[in-house]
Amino acid sequence: RxxxxxxxxxFNVPEGATVAFNCTYSNSASQSFFxxxxxxxxxxxxxxxxxxxxxxxxxxxxxxxxASQYISLLIRDSKLSDSATYLCVARKGGNKLTxxxxxxxxxxx
Amino acid sequence: EPEVTQTPSHQVTQxxxxxxxxxxxxxxxxxxxxxRQILGQKVEFLVSFYNNEISEKSEIFDDQFSVERPDGSxxxxxxxxxxxxxxxxxxxxxxxHDSYGYTFxxxxxxxxx
Numbered sequence: 001r002x003x004x005x006x007x008x009x010x011f012n013v014p015e016g017a018t019v020a021f022n023c024t025y026s027n028s029a030s031q032s033f034f035x036x037x038x039x040x041x042x043x044x045x046x047x048x049x050x051x052x053x054x055x056x057x058x059x060x061x062x063x064x065x066x067a068s069q070y071i072s073l074l075i076r077d078s079k080l081s082d083s084a085t086y087l088c089v090a091r092k093g094g095n096k097l098t099x100x101x102x103x104x105x106x107x108x109x
Numbered sequence: 110e111p112e113v114t115q116t117p118s119h120q121v122t123q124x125x126x127x128x129x130x131x132x133x134x135x136x137x138x139x140x141x142x143x144x145r146q147i148l149g150q151k152v153e154f155l156v157s158f159y160n161n162e163i164s165e166k167s168e169i170f171d172d173q174f175s176v177e178r179p180d181g182s183x184x185x186x187x188x189x190x191x192x193x194x195x196x197x198x199x200x201x202x203x204x205x206h207d208s209y210g211y212t213f214x215x216x217x218x219x220x221x222x
Contacts, residue, residue: 034210043200043213044152087152094165095140095157095207102151 001026004100006088012106017078021103023071023088030090035073038085078107111135113214115201121220130186130217132201141184142202191221
């Protein structure tokens with residue numbers, strides 16, 4: 001079983017839509033979680049950390065459910081510029097990040 | 110905004126040759142990392158480095174790989190004898206603290222022919 005699992009997509013949505021991505025992780029010892037964004041052939045960029053209480057940053061909301069080992073990202077009012085691959089990332093402890101394969105989002109006119 | 114700088118952006122090398130990939134982490138960061146991403150695949154951890162020594166490494170990071178911080182600013186990844194399967198994008202990253210998110214460099218695309 002993959003350590004971090006995501007639906008690869010692509011998710012094709014119209015501009016202004018709300019879209020949600022899910023991610024599951026297999027290692028219950030994972031301590032911290034992140035969503036990164038990666039544009040084609042570019043580096044991953046930190047979008048937001050994910051906390052058990054849920055957290056919001058503008059149009060983006062992240063949730064963590066430790067009991068279900070499940071992480072989500074909600075994007076409201078999606079923009080063309082949101083088109084990218086969204087990477088779910090877990091850290092068990094120490095420094096190593098474990099990446100999912102990513103979910104591709106395409107926002108269309 | 111501070112950034113992690115990597116050079117070169119693209120390197121082509123012949124199989125069996127040694128390559129050195131260079132990185133300048135953010136100046137006040139203490140933790141340094143190398144990751145790689147084979148085309149179409151996920152980002153994979155190679156090694157982490159703190160206080161002038163390796164703190165963790167993956168199975169990928171075998172004897173062909175080494176890292177060094179030769180001075181106060183550079184952080185390098187050396188591959189001694191490259192193989193075709195080493196072709197990938199190599200990302201350097203740094204963080205201020207080991208529980209913070211990282212800042213990644215823009216990567217070096219290594220092509221082994």
